[in-house]
Amino acid sequence: xxxxxxxxxxxxxxxxxxxxxxxxxxxxxxxxxxxxxxxxxxxxxxxxxxxxxxxxxxxxxxxxxxxxxxxxxxxxxxxxxxxxxxxxxxxxxxxxxxxxxxxxxxxxxxxxxxxxxxxxxxxxxxxxxxxxxxxxxxxxxxxxxxxxxxxxxxxxxxxxxxxxxxxxxxxxxxxxxxxxxxxxxxxxxxxxxxxxxxxxxxxxxxxxxxxxxxxxxxxxxxxxxxxxxxxxxxxxxxxxxxxxxxxxxxxxxxxxxxxxxxxxxxxxxxxxxxxxxxxxxxxxxxxxxxxxxxxxxxxxxxxxxxxxxxxxxxxxxxxxxxxxxxxxxxxxxxxxxxxxxxxxxxxxxxxxxxxxxxxxxxxxxxxxxxxxxxxxxxxxxxxxxxxxxxxxxxxxxxxxxxxxxxxxxxxxxxxxxxxxxxxxxxxxxxxx
Numbered sequence: 001x002x003x004x005x006x007x008x009x010x011x012x013x014x015x016x017x018x019x020x021x022x023x024x025x026x027x028x029x030x031x032x033x034x035x036x037x038x039x040x041x042x043x044x045x046x047x048x049x050x051x052x053x054x055x056x057x058x059x060x061x062x063x064x065x066x067x068x069x070x071x072x073x074x075x076x077x078x079x080x081x082x083x084x085x086x087x088x089x090x091x092x093x094x095x096x097x098x099x100x101x102x103x104x105x106x107x108x109x110x111x112x113x114x115x116x117x118x119x120x121x122x123x124x125x126x127x128x129x130x131x132x133x134x135x136x137x138x139x140x141x142x143x144x145x146x147x148x149x150x151x152x153x154x155x156x157x158x159x160x161x162x163x164x165x166x167x168x169x170x171x172x173x174x175x176x177x178x179x180x181x182x183x184x185x186x187x188x189x190x191x192x193x194x195x196x197x198x199x200x201x202x203x204x205x206x207x208x209x210x211x212x213x214x215x216x217x218x219x220x221x222x223x224x225x226x227x228x229x230x231x232x233x234x235x236x237x238x239x240x241x242x243x244x245x246x247x248x249x250x251x252x253x254x255x256x257x258x259x260x261x262x263x264x265x266x267x268x269x270x271x272x273x274x275x276x277x278x279x280x281x282x283x284x285x286x287x288x289x290x291x292x293x294x295x296x297x298x299x300x301x302x303x304x305x306x307x308x309x310x311x312x313x314x315x316x317x318x319x320x321x322x323x324x325x326x327x328x329x330x331x332x333x334x335x336x337x338x339x340x341x342x343x344x345x346x347x348x349x350x351x352x353x354x355x356x357x358x359x360x361x362x363x364x365x366x367x368x369x370x371x372x373x374x375x376x377x378x379x380x381x382x383x384x385x386x387x388x389x390x391x392x393x394x395x396x397x398x399x400x401x402x403x404x405x406x407x408x409x410x411x412x413x414x415x416x417x418x419x420x421x422x423x424x425x426x427x428x429x430x431x432x
Contacts, residue, residue, distance in 0.1 A: 043246045046259045050272050053181045053190065054263050060178050061265060064100055064168070065137045065152050071103070072137070072154035072166040082156060082164040083113050091166075100174040101152075106165035113164075119144060129153060130162045139266040141194040148198045148213075150175055150266070175201040179270065188274035191218065195267035197236055218271075219249065235260055239269050248276060336360070349373040359417060361409040391419075398423050 071094050079087050082105045091103050105113040108130060110123035118126075122142055129138060137154035152168040170178075179190045180203040189203035197215035202208045212218040215236060219228030231249050238245050238260060246259040255276035263270055336356025338349060349368075357364055367373060394401050402420045409415055 043257070043259065046246065046257065046272060046274065047244065047261065049181075049183060050259055050261045050270060053179075053183075053272070054261055054270055056181070057178055057192075057263060057270065058265060061139060061152075065139065065154075067098070068103075068152045068166060068168045069137045069154045071098075072156045075166060076156045076158045076163065080158040080163060082107060088114070098168060101168045101170040104167045104169065105156075106153075106167055108162075108164060126153070126165050126167075129165060130155060133162055141198075141200060141266050141268065143194060143196065143198045148194065148200055150192075150200055172201070173204075176204050180204045183272060184274050188272055190273070191271040192263070193239070193269045193271060195239060195269075197232075197239070200268065231258075235269075235271070239267075249273075359415075360407055361415065395421065 075082070075087060075090055078090055081087060087105065091105060095103050106126045107113055110118075110126040110130075112118060119142075125140060125142075134155060135157070137152050140151050140153055142149055142151060149172075150170045152170075154166045154168075155162045156164045156166050175192070179192045179201050181188075181190060183189065186205075189205035189208045191199055191203075191208070192201040193215060194200055199213055199215070199218065202210070209218055215232045216228070219232040219235075228249075231247060234245070234247065235258075239262075242262050244259070244261045246257070249256045249258050257274045257276050258271060260269055260271045262268075336353060336359040338352040338356050341350045352364070357367065360367065362371065391401075391403065400422045402418065405417050405419050407415045407417055
């Protein structure tokens with residue numbers, strides 16, 4: 001009986017250990033989900049901030065487009081000859097007011113009236129712009145081996161006829177100022193790229209890469225950084241698909257959280273770069289809040305389990321003490337005690353004390369082998385078949401009763417015994 005108590009205590013202990021492991025495993029999953037969700041939210045915040053910056057950039061470009069358009073309209077009204085002294089004087093006057101860039105005049109052949117020469121790509125573009133006979137200015141990025149610039153180009157019309165193009169080329173410092181935003185309290189910065197991956201402008205930030213001229217150089221020219229090919233290739237593919245995205249770029253000085261978004265003007269892209277530790281400070285806050293919750297839960301759970309185990313141990317000691325006392329009573333009773341457990345329609349002997357076997361005059365092995373553990377098989381005459389069947393029926397119906405039986409001994413003698421039968425429910429729900 002003490003063994004049963006020990007087995008029950010062991011089962012409870014195993015169940016508690018399994019419950020604790022499940023709880024800890026669930027807590028780890030919860031923390032991982034909390035960190036992942038916080039990471040997604042932070043990247044979503046970066047995209048929201050980037051979208052705001054793109055809107056501001058587009059607004060600034062639109063203001064400059066309207067300004068250039070107004071100059072081209074006034075110029076077309078002023079003179080039909082863009083190479084005249086009057087036109088040149090007017091453009092020089094307007095250059096004083098155009099603080100973001102320099103103004104140039106393009107003739108119908110696609111060449112500049114004054115200034116440096118232009119390449120075939122630009123010449124072709126200007127001819128095409130004039131052939132379309134449009135009224136609105138267009139933004140175009142020109143790239144060469146030595147330079148890359150952002151231009152606003154507005155057709156000059158005189159009496160509904162296009163006579164040339166007014167081109168405004170952004171100053172580099174003014175263009176850099178357009179992509180300088182307050183990102184995560186000044187820790188982040190931006191790059192403005194053309195569709196072919198050329199860096200047009202970069203934020204006025206001390207940590208921004210001043211040497212990189214292309215997307216590939218931006219992700220491979222940092223000393224101690226990881227192989228940048230897969231990173232700039234991912235962004236280049238996104239640019240081709242006009243898609244946005246984000247990534248973590250590992251470098252020696254500290255990982256960078258990078259997001260990218262199309263500007264939707266002249267096929268330009270805006271890349272935002274922020275230190276990972278700054279970006280995920282918000283995520284860390286949520287993570288540690290979740291961690292604190294989990295730790296408090298674990299401590300609470302541990303306290304409850306400690307109280308539970310103390311109570312189990314105390315109850316186990318009480319049960320063991322009761323079992324020892326019961327065993328003493330069980331083994332020292334003047335008569336024999338036998339316990340049967342019901343299995344279907346049959347009764348199987350579960351345990352019996354030594355006095356029972358002395359009482360029936362049989363060993364445990366003989367009683368089991370020769371008499372099938374059935375006390376009815378060792379009864380002596382005179383016991384009528386009717387009385388025997390009555391006893392068996394009462395046992396089958398689980399009726400409590402007392403009777404006297406005559407037991408036959410191996411030496412031929414007989415022994416009268418008082419049989420008292422009662423029923424209890426076993427610990428496994430069985431009937432005994």
